[in-house]
Amino acid sequence: MTKYISIISILIIFISCTSKTEKRIITNLQSPDQQNKFSFVVDSSGVLFYNVQHNDVEFIKKSALGFELQKHSLKNNFKILSSEESTHDTQWKTVWGQRETVRDYYNELTLHLKQKETNLLLDVVVRAYNDGIAFRYVFPKQENLKDFIIMDELTEFDFVDDYKAWWNFADYDNYEKEYYNSPISKIGDSIQFWRRPGKEERANMANTPTTIEVNDNLVISIHEADLTDYAGMNLLNTLDNSKLKAHLTPWLNGDLVRAKTPFQSPWRTIQISENAGGLVESDMIMNLNPPNAYEDTSWIETYKYIGIWWELHIGKTAWAEKTQFGRPITKPHGANTKNAKYHIDFAAKHGISDVLIEGWDKGWDDMEGSWTGYGIFDWKTSTDDFNIEEVCHYTKEKGVRMMMYHETISDIDHYEPAMDELYKMCSDLGIKTIKVGYTGDVNYDTEKKTYKQHHHGQYMVRHYKKMVQKAAEYKLMIVNHEPIKFTGEQRTYPNLMAREGVRGQEYNAWSKGNQPEHGVVLPFTRILGGPIDYTPGVFKMFLGKRDWSEVPFRVKTTICKQLAYYLTMYSPMPMAADLPENYEGNAAFQFIKDVPTDWSNSKVLNGKIGDYYTVVRQEKGTDNWYLGSISDENGRNLDIDLSFLSKDKTYEATIYADAEDAHWLENPEIFEVTKKQVTSKNKMTLKLAPGGGQAIAFKEIK
Template sequence: MKIVFKITLVACLFIFFRCNDSGEINVFSPNKNLKVDFNVTKDGKPYYLILKASQKVIDTSYLGFDFDNSIPFIDNFQILKTSKSEFNETWQMPWGEQLDVVNHYNELKIELQEINQLKRKLNIIFRVYNDGIGFRYEFPEQANFKKAFITNENTEFNLTEDYTTFWAPGDWDIYEHLYNTTKLSKINALKYVNQPVAQTYIPENAVNTPVTLVGKNGLHLSFHEAALVDYADMTLQVDTVNLSFKSNLVGSKNTPYKVKRTLPFHTPWRTIQITNKATELIASNLIVNLNEPSKMDDVSWFKPMKYTGIWWEMHLGKSSWDMTSGTHGATTENAKKFIDFSAKNNISGVLVEGWNKGWGQNEGGFDFVTPYPDY
């Protein structure tokens, strides 16, 4: 999260405007290199496109929701009003590789309303940076819509080529799979179902975010989210034939819906970083800029540190979490080796994982207080 210490420049300009001659509403990045086009179809389906220079990066992609308690947000929308603004500030990080962070974007806000009897409203906000975009949905306060029980968020990301993709399966239980490198058309997350990696639940051919793609001309894309608060995590369902992603929210077996919110509220930002090379992805501040500022004034008690851990070697196959394999990693002997190494190399901590009973498949679940006999 960001902490604003000083603002060196803030410039906002609000413009109410009409669609261009093609009917699409657009907004550019500050350097004019990225462009977002938005419109609704003849039957009122909202969609967007993204272009970098003259290259189409995201083709026509539709937006909307399914609800457990109401008819879906799919079509039947009209555009009530649009507004643009420009924002430019510089704020300071409390620690890290960079002190001053520039937060410069052009924003487009579209206010939609259903044509039908309910006349429910939905706003969509795009923020376009020089190195990518963020967009989110806003559910404003309204008379005919009080609570949203969201079963699906139907955000599409339709791509224009079969990108080389660095991905991990969209597991609803764990976030510790090793990543794969394949073409987008070859992604098969379902092959990890029932793999012996702690608890897993992979209901769809989906990938976790961030997921990074590299095109044949070197274009780099990375899909993720920002300001994830009071909302379900987003995985991306893969269409290997049409080369597209679609948001697939993480849910629970206990409820038919994945998000329950009282209006007004907004969703997290859906982020797409767009750069010419990998180093520019690493240097990007798009996601941290889209996160809300920290609510804590004093963060001096945070002490960043390095640590070693008895868990990464398990991912590499050198040892295991449980004792049944005969190569248990979290033993007293191994922990002492990590402690000695860390002390010798001025590393402040050691994380030990796999020391407690329950990591084996037939041990009846985790026991967070009873260690294995060798620890």
């Protein structure tokens, strides 16, 4: 339902100055609950600005808007031609998600602007939600602006004070970074904080979402929504106090965005909450995307999977048959037919529907150490020791499926033209999901030693959209690794199940690993954009040394924290990542088997960025609830009440808890399983070991 109401005020203010009188036009927009306020200003020079406040706290002060185009400057000389205002309050059903029904409730203002000398038209659309503010630019169809190139987006986020921020480095190509917390003025400081060697030229720049703690009762996150034909936005530290600026990932010739009217930018989003958990519960990013593009979604499903994956990272087996990354192989090839059948048997035995098999196709032998190449893979020819037809026939006999893996090494020139044939092949084989990886430089030419594009630029943004649309033609679901960031587009394309885009579990297998606080930062940063493929569920924490390292590798969590990740690392398609032999006979595996993948409702019970996080989720179609709680390197006791449970019902709580002496560093694999009956009137204390967690299944007793 849409209705038009008076939600803005336009004021002409004359301010007496020493030499002249300044004329400003101020336009205000408030959220339905009147707590969030966006103010739009056109000053006497026709320059566009905005500011944002929550209740009486202004946290973004006068910040610029506009563009530099290749042939025009859209920076000043604007006047407001007219405005439109409305309120929208609707609900929509998710195909899958953290809740079944989403409310889309906001006030909207559209300002129609005209540049005085050029007569160029530009609209700014603003939406004020109870959980944040969003705005986007719209270039209407017009005779004097048809094809154009954006050379700079002038959007600023000028913060009132040097608040504490949670961020990671941006470099146009990779989101797999550690998160830091620092004052805004230190974002991207490559002297104080470590960054990837060779990327120093892009210091002072952060990826989004970047989350900022304004005070004890106000936390916000800067991101974007509906990124489908534009360059990914980074946040540039301007080194001007605590001012951040939109910095778009360029084409290699320096163009930022290539467009033609009519055209619109992604939404620039400012999620707002009085506590960190409110950011997690916000649906604003999804709401800013278009509705579901598919009439029939019966073929889209959620599930858990296992696979030939972790064994490759820990060095038990190899991706390739003969040479891997330019070196001879001294271990077995993992993706052979016998090993695939072993995993299929395990999946069938334990009710797991899909088996991911990496390294099944020709091309891995030819990869260089830098994971680059041109024309290496054809993505349809099996290795000599793997028979894909035999394996897929075996999966049908066992009632499971193979999950296809395509490592593109970002060879888009070859992969994109082949997608139609490849996706038809998958459909014919009974495959439902493709995991697509994008390691390496985009369209790298091995002879010329050059690459053509960045991962986070407009070229690749367009590719990711083409890929998921093409997959839908064959009723296939997609999981991406090395992707463009999630910006809520799973609402429009619900076959886009999860994206990696994070320093994930595999870093524990061959690097210094992810620190204990990593898991309690991601829900309030990366996962705000959309579902994550973190690959949880590792039970063997001590991984030993490798032949190329004197340092032993390990996972820096307890087993119960890995269980809790199935709730806290939200994905509709989570992996049980460990080796099957580490699950057999382990009582903790029962929780992985039981935990659902689709939800009617989700609630955050507590959370502090970098410290702890507890979430509960209701299984879709039942009154059963599941809880996941995790901590950083410190042990904690967290008191909760069970009022989220249905009243007048009794539940059996199966509790997977860290044992008394559990500790991520010294004793991570001990836990206890207990059961007790509870109701919504009960309270509980969650005892989390250092680096630990707790997972609980609340099942209704009928």
